[in-house]
Amino acid sequence: MTKALTAFTCTACGAAHKKWAGRCDACGAWNTVIEEAPLSQGPGRGLGAAKGRTVPLSGLATDEPPPPRSRSGMAELDRVLGGGLVPGSAVLVGGDPGIGKSTLLLQGAAAFARKGLNAVYLSGEEASAQVRMRAQRLGLADAPVRLGAETNLRDILTTLDGERPDLAVIDSVQTLWSDTVEAAPGSVAQVRAAAHELVTFAKRRGVAVIIVGHVTKEGQIAGPRVVEHMVDTVLYFEGERGHQFRILRSVKNRFGPADEIGVFEMTGAGLAEVANPSALFLSERGQPVPGSAVFAGIEGTRPVLTEIQALVAPSTLASPRRTVVGLDSGRVSTILAVLEARCAIPFAGLDVFLNVAGGMRVSEPAADLAIAGALLSAREDSALPPEAVLFGEISLSGALRPVAQAENRLKEARKLGFSQAILPEGQKVEGSSGKKDGMDTRRVADLTGFVGD
Numbered sequence: 001m002t003k004a005l006t007a008f009t010c011t012a013c014g015a016a017h018k019k020w021a022g023r024c025d026a027c028g029a030w031n032t033v034i035e036e037a038p039l040s041q042g043p044g045r046g047l048g049a050a051k052g053r054t055v056p057l058s059g060l061a062t063d064e065p066p067p068p069r070s071r072s073g074m075a076e077l078d079r080v081l082g083g084g085l086v087p088g089s090a091v092l093v094g095g096d097p098g099i100g101k102s103t104l105l106l107q108g109a110a111a112f113a114r115k116g117l118n119a120v121y122l123s124g125e126e127a128s129a130q131v132r133m134r135a136q137r138l139g140l141a142d143a144p145v146r147l148g149a150e151t152n153l154r155d156i157l158t159t160l161d162g163e164r165p166d167l168a169v170i171d172s173v174q175t176l177w178s179d180t181v182e183a184a185p186g187s188v189a190q191v192r193a194a195a196h197e198l199v200t201f202a203k204r205r206g207v208a209v210i211i212v213g214h215v216t217k218e219g220q221i222a223g224p225r226v227v228e229h230m231v232d233t234v235l236y237f238e239g240e241r242g243h244q245f246r247i248l249r250s251v252k253n254r255f256g257p258a259d260e261i262g263v264f265e266m267t268g269a270g271l272a273e274v275a276n277p278s279a280l281f282l283s284e285r286g287q288p289v290p291g292s293a294v295f296a297g298i299e300g301t302r303p304v305l306t307e308i309q310a311l312v313a314p315s316t317l318a319s320p321r322r323t324v325v326g327l328d329s330g331r332v333s334t335i336l337a338v339l340e341a342r343c344a345i346p347f348a349g350l351d352v353f354l355n356v357a358g359g360m361r362v363s364e365p366a367a368d369l370a371i372a373g374a375l376l377s378a379r380e381d382s383a384l385p386p387e388a389v390l391f392g393e394i395s396l397s398g399a400l401r402p403v404a405q406a407e408n409r410l411k412e413a414r415k416l417g418f419s420q421a422i423l424p425e426g427q428k429v430e431g432s433s434g435k436k437d438g439m440d441t442r443r444v445a446d447l448t449g450f451v452g453d
């Protein structure tokens, strides 16, 4: 007898449930459990046919050298991919609707095609004529990319099998449907089946497949998280609506460092690469103002300077506002608590607004000192020295902890004309000794010492 294993799945975490529930036990999310057609279990249970073989690890290197990565020539894209596209890899590009995923991938496909790759762009959202119009607007009308408009998974696999491309872009996974799955396109079951088929195809045929996925309001790729587990690389394309900057961030990469970012600017003629993001994020700085602190951060392998802005104002609310954009609000609460408890600086009765300029998102704990600096400067209404950058992690005791890659942070700051760095006392800086290279370093042991002067 075949028995259904799962009938209900949580769209947020992918957990399986025997019956429907309003709240998922596994992740605690509400209204995310939906019914799914169970995976059919054919007669072939138990051991498979004698296909499973192993090969010696040492034998691999000599038998088959890894195929070289392909570079698109778009430096920002290549870096986020970990140095280029790996043949046979599956890449998921997620992002809000309208953020520019189709634009990015059309430009990417064209760039790869111009480097000699056989690239196919399959859109389930737009007709080929619309894609062509978009390509014209982007100045890519002559790029040797092949277009298709298909949503049936089997047709897509047949097309790809016939064309034998090196790269296939599938825009988007939510539009695909497989006739073997009884569910609407965009449902968990369909998304998962489509992603699975495409990933399997990529591996078997050595075709690099880039799958576009829309993200829901909650910030998850619509459908189950399992798509993220299936692919080799997960990239998010993010940015604030009002800003023209877009950031492509790798959150998972089997073939390169995660947390790498590529910075783009959305222009009338598509996405332009931003080679020097620090200059861009700081470009709006004018006169020194209270509440502004420059954080010397590291994004992936690259140093990026960003401006952290704070505003502290008397509140009329019983529980004052804590509005945080671009930073982790839990981290900010911790820093406020440390300032109150260890340094006797109360924020009760005060609204606090924190923001990272330019629509950038900063998640490093190394930003703690810059956040504290911005908060204190805003609260005291006195500007920090405009020539200074800050970095350092704050512990619950108020002590400052050293962070990674101090040299790179300082080098970037020096390059952009900063002459002072405020950093943890215990911070080792390799290959430089403070003043020698035109950088004045001010060491701080703990937050009380920083507040004191």
Ligand code: TYD
Pocket: 095, 096, 097, 098, 099, 100, 101, 102, 103, 104, 134, 137, 138, 266, 267, 268, 269, 270, 271
């Ligand atoms: P799109 O790539 O269609 O977004 P997604 O695929 O993520 O849904 O981008 C849509 C937005 O980008 C749209 O609001 C218009 C803007 N855009 C430009 O500003 N310049 C351009 O050259 C193009 C093609 C789009």
Ligand code: MG
Pocket: 098, 101, 102, 103, 125, 171
């Ligand atoms: Mg699109």
